[in-house]
Amino acid sequence: MVHRIAVVVLDRFAPLDLGTPGQVFRTAESPAGERLYEVVTCSPGGAPVRCSAGYTVLPDHDLGVLDSADTVLVTGVHGGQVLRDGTIDGELREALQGRPRVMSICTGAFVLAAAGLLDDRPATTHWREAGRFAKLFPRVKLDADVLFIDDGDVLTSAGIAAGLDLCLHVIRRDHGSEVANRAARRCVMPPWRDGGQAQYIERLVPPATGTGTATTRTWMLTQLNTPLDLDALAEHASMSVRTFTRRFREETGMSPARWLNLQRVEQARHLLETTDLGVEEVARRAGFGTTVSLRQHLHASVGVSPLAYRHTFRRP
The missing domain is CATH 3.40.50.880 (Class I glutamine amidotransferase (GATase) domain)
Structure with missing residues (x-):
């Protein structure tokens, strides 16, 4: 209807x-x-x-x-x-x-x-x-x-x-x-920005010199199923941890950890909707490691368990 x-x-x-x-x-x-x-x-x-x-x-x-x-x-x-x-x-x-x-x-x-x-x-x-x-x-x-x-x-x-x-x-x-x-x-717009993202982002456009975090964010999306800590992210961006964290927040309105977690939740939702993968495999591919961790993060985001989410939104 x-x-x-x-x-x-x-x-x-x-x-x-x-x-x-x-x-x-x-x-x-x-x-x-x-x-x-x-x-x-x-x-x-x-x-x-x-x-x-x-x-x-x-x-x-x-x-x-x-x-x-x-x-x-x-x-x-x-x-x-x-x-x-x-x-x-x-x-x-x-x-x-x-x-x-x-x-x-x-x-x-x-x-x-x-x-x-x-x-x-x-x-x-x-x-x-x-x-x-x-x-x-x-x-x-x-x-x-x-x-x-x-x-x-x-x-x-x-x-x-x-x-x-x-x-x-x-x-x-x-x-x-x-x-x-x-x-x-x-x-022709970004598919998703989290509601908790800041309204006012200090640096709206990454610097033209290529010293921003956009390239590292793109790389992070290809590495969701692997452990990513601040040291690894800062190293990829060729910055100190302090500088990377500051610039990441300026450009996205949130911390690297929060941004990464939101991308992992989005990946899990996509897999639950479009595949028949077991919940354990979804958790692994999305980077949560365990079904318990996936369940906690998905419930915090959308208020339901992985199986309930799949039952509601699974596409034929």
């Missing part, structure tokens, strides 16, 4: 935040080529809304369409009442209550918080608006240093491009890594 996503569009919305769900979810298909998501748009009263770039769009529906939505997604806004005083009108607040799953991109988290949906829950938003958010919504457990947060039925992302990562994460959560990876390829 096609999963319906209703995108709530408000005045002064961020243009990319509206285009992102329509583009990313539209590319998600089953192995048989069947569409998995339907994306519709709505606004209060079904009225035209003007984006922060100055042009106007006409959403498909009014807020009544939320009653038929499996997921509600609120785009970011670059101004307006909710950013000024943390409030939204009663119609919108009421319409957002009791939905099966709600998401926000960028400052859309302000809208969810104003509706009371983030009280006592972890959430994120654009780092530039984090101070304002914390003052307006002190009950929210704000983490302004991550790309996105998945808290089950409520998901929030950081600014702009992090919405792409959140949408891919939802596809991965709903349908597994292979479907998400195919969607990413069609969108």
